[in-house]
Amino acid sequence: xxxxxxxAPPPDSAPDxxxxxxxxxxxxAVLLPCYNEAATIAAVVADFAAHLPEATIYVYDxxxxxxxxxxxxxxxxxxxxxxxxxxxxxxxxxxxxxxADIYLLCDSDNTYDAAAAPRxxxxxxxxxxxxxxxxxxxxxxxxxxxxxxFGNWLLTTLVKQMFGKGFDDMLSGYRIMSRRFIKSFPQxxxxxxxxxxxxxxxxxxxxxxxxxxTDYRERPLGSTSKLRTIPDGIRILKTILVMLRQERPxxxxxxxxxxxxxxxxxxxxxxxxxxxxxxxxxxxxSAVLATGLMIxxxxxxxxxxxxxxxxxxxxxxxxxxxxxxxGIHAVLQSPR
Numbered sequence: 001x002x003x004x005x006x007x008a009p010p011p012d013s014a015p016d017x018x019x020x021x022x023x024x025x026x027x028x029a030v031l032l033p034c035y036n037e038a039a040t041i042a043a044v045v046a047d048f049a050a051h052l053p054e055a056t057i058y059v060y061d062x063x064x065x066x067x068x069x070x071x072x073x074x075x076x077x078x079x080x081x082x083x084x085x086x087x088x089x090x091x092x093x094x095x096x097x098x099x100a101d102i103y104l105l106c107d108s109d110n111t112y113d114a115a116a117a118p119r120x121x122x123x124x125x126x127x128x129x130x131x132x133x134x135x136x137x138x139x140x141x142x143x144x145x146x147x148x149x150f151g152n153w154l155l156t157t158l159v160k161q162m163f164g165k166g167f168d169d170m171l172s173g174y175r176i177m178s179r180r181f182i183k184s185f186p187q188x189x190x191x192x193x194x195x196x197x198x199x200x201x202x203x204x205x206x207x208x209x210x211x212x213x214t215d216y217r218e219r220p221l222g223s224t225s226k227l228r229t230i231p232d233g234i235r236i237l238k239t240i241l242v243m244l245r246q247e248r249p250x251x252x253x254x255x256x257x258x259x260x261x262x263x264x265x266x267x268x269x270x271x272x273x274x275x276x277x278x279x280x281x282x283x284x285x286s287a288v289l290a291t292g293l294m295i296x297x298x299x300x301x302x303x304x305x306x307x308x309x310x311x312x313x314x315x316x317x318x319x320x321x322x323x324x325x326x327g328i329h330a331v332l333q334s335p336r
Contacts (some may be wrong), residue, residue, distance in 0.1 A: 023121065026331070028055040029100035030117075032077070032108045033090040038066040040110035040219070045075035047114035048106075052121070058098060059108070060090045068108075088194045095182050101331050103182050107173040112136075113215040120176045120212055128329040130181040130207040131198070133167055134174030136216035155196070155236055162244050162251065163203045167211050170199045171236070174214060180325040181207065184318065193239035200243045204315070205322055249311055253304025260297030264290045 030048045034041055045057055059072040059079045072079050082093040091105065102121060106112050112134060120132045152171045160166040173195060185201055202209045244252050268290030271283050281287055326334070 022118070023054050023102075023125075026054070026102060026125075027100045028052065028102045028104065028121065029098050030055045030057040030104045030106070031091070031094045031098070032057065032059045032072075032106060033062060033087050033094070034059050034064060034068050034072065034108045035062040035087075036064045036066050036068060037108040038064075038068045038071055041068050041108050042071040042075040044106070044108050044110050044114065045072055045077045047110075048104075048117060049076055051114050052104070052117045055104065056100075058094065060094055062087070062090050088197075091194050095185065099179075101179055101328070103177045103179070105173070105175045105177065109219055111217055111219055112174045113217075116174075116212075116214040117176075120174075120214070123210060123212055124176050124178065125328060125332065127210065128208060128327055129210050130178045130328070131202050131209045132176040133169065133172050133199075133209070133211045134176075134214035135167070135169040135211040136172055136174075137213045139215045139217045155233070155240065158237075158240055159196070159199060159203070162240065162248065163200060166203060167199060167209075169211065171195045178328045179331070180322060180327055183325055184322040186318065193236045196236050196239050197243065200240075200247065204247045205319060207322075245307075247311065247315075249307035250304040253300045253307065257297045257301040257304065260293050260300060264293035264297060267293060 030052065032041070032044060032048075037044075041059065045059065048055065048057055057077045059068075059077040061069050061072075061079060061081050063083060063085060069079055069081075080093075080097070082090045094105075095103075102124065104117060104121070106114075116134060120134060123129065124132045152169065156166060156168065156170040159170055175195075175198065177198075181202070184205075185198070241252075267286055271281060271287045271290060274283065275281055
């Protein structure tokens with residue numbers, strides 16, 4: 001077999017070359033979570049098979065009650081099952097079960113552009129990245145619901161503020177990832193918050209990542225979204241806070257320290273002023289409140305300092321695990 005260094009990414013304007021010269025020697029897995037997507041799953045599998053024929057396409061069914069499983073098999077996909085309900089559980093099972101050099105994760109609703117897959121994979125390989133996110137560019141007027149657009153902007157902005165940087169489309173379900181990324185990912189999410197966790201994992205370990213604009217179209221007739229705007233938005237927000245507590249505890253508890261100390265000073269200022277004037281403390285409840293808030297503030301700061309030390313040790317272990325796995329360029333250079 002030819003070594004993986006035979007890879008030669010196609011230019012955007014040229015037709016795709018034969019698979020054996022395009023991504024030679026690479027094991028590529030297309031991962032499609034599926035829950036009641038009978039209206040779209042066959043078309044999605046066929047599109048990825050046409051545009052990325054060298055890949056193995058896996059459909060993981062999540063208790064579908066329609067004909068999704070039958071249609072996926074008929075389209076040529078390898079179909080497996082995850083009984084725990086939720087996209088996070090499905091993705092966790094996929095990452096655990098499948099061993100590949102490159103993983104392409106995409107929703108099964110036929111809203112993402114499968115034709116962009118070779119370009120995204122080529123970008124990952126050319127620049128030695130660990131993740132490429134397909135940033136959604138709306139095609140048509142109804143692809144993006146206003147509430148979803150606002151929620152994506154709000155949550156993406158929060159992640160940028162809390163973790164220092166980020167993506168413009170943090171919640172995109174179209175991602176190309178390296179094996180090093182997948183096998184060092186300590187997943188905890190259960191549902192649609194999986195994209196948030198993937199993003200924060202990449203940002204916190206400062207992995208080489210990139211966004212690339214891809215078309216995003218509205219769902220076909222007969223296909224309905226499983227995303228619940230408000231409940232799932234709240235779950236994503238909770239995930240961000242949990243990840244902030246785990247990955248940047250000093251930031252979170254330091255912010256609590258500032259708020260509590262500020263509230264203590266506001267509550268205690270009249271008490272101090274009155275004491276300096278009359279040498280008495282007539283506002284005893286305010287004095288007790290101010291004292292309690294100040295104590296809580298410093299307890300919060302101490303918790304943040306202790307947890308920050310623990311987190312540094314965890315992050316060193318995660319980083320060592322990440323570095324223990326070969327990057328995509330090392331995979332390309334190794335003989336097969």
